[in-house]
Amino acid sequence: MDTEKKNPVYSNTDTSKVLLSDEEWQKILPKEVYNIARQKGTERPWSSKFENFSEIGTYYCAVCGNPLFRSDTKFESGCGWPSFYEPISKGSIIYTPDNSHGMKRTEVRCGRCKSHLGHVFDDGPPPTGLRYCINGVVLDFAKAQEAEKKYNEEGTKNKTPGTDKD
Numbered sequence: 001m002d003t004e005k006k007n008p009v010y011s012n013t014d015t016s017k018v019l020l021s022d023e024e025w026q027k028i029l030p031k032e033v034y035n036i037a038r039q040k041g042t043e044r045p046w047s048s049k050f051e052n053f054s055e056i057g058t059y060y061c062a063v064c065g066n067p068l069f070r071s072d073t074k075f076e077s078g079c080g081w082p083s084f085y086e087p088i089s090k091g092s093i094i095y096t097p098d099n100s101h102g103m104k105r106t107e108v109r110c111g112r113c114k115s116h117l118g119h120v121f122d123d124g125p126p127p128t129g130l131r132y133c134i135n136g137v138v139l140d141f142a143k144a145q146e147a148e149k150k151y152n153e154e155g156t157k158n159k160t161p162g163t164d165k166d
């Protein structure tokens with residue numbers, strides 16, 4: 001899946017907030033990502049390649065590249081969607097009350113681009129007791145080593161020039 005097609009905001013290291021119009025999102029995102037991330041869609045249960053996936057590494061927002069979850073917080077919830085018990089950091093996720101479909105739920109969105117990711121429930125395992133139920137379509141995965149390499153490369157690229165003393 002080509003999630004990085006002409007996506008100018010995608011970065012695993014840039015933490016600045018992303019604010020684009022719906023029109024712009026539609027232009028830069030693959031259709032299935034757009035539908036879930038921006039239209040709050042839900043992928044079919046058991047349809048994600050990440051549902052039964054246990055590689056070690058980092059999960060990123062497929063929309064903007066923001067790091068969201070570490071593989072060691074992923075667990076088998078049996079609910080049909082990739083599930084995690086803890087986000088990578090407090091700021092990586094934002095929470096919004098969601099009372100749609102006659103249910104009281106908490107929507108989980110990307111802290112950088114505000115894309116819809118899924119929902120969080122309080123029936124998860126320790127230590128948090130939370131279950132972040134996430135659409136696999138909006139997740140990007142990088143193996144531990146690749147992630148580190150990517151981070152270092154981007155880190156060098158993004159270094160601000162001209163910071164040396166006179």
Ligand SMILES: [Zn+2]
Nearest residue numbers: 061064110113
């Ligand atoms: Zn994002």
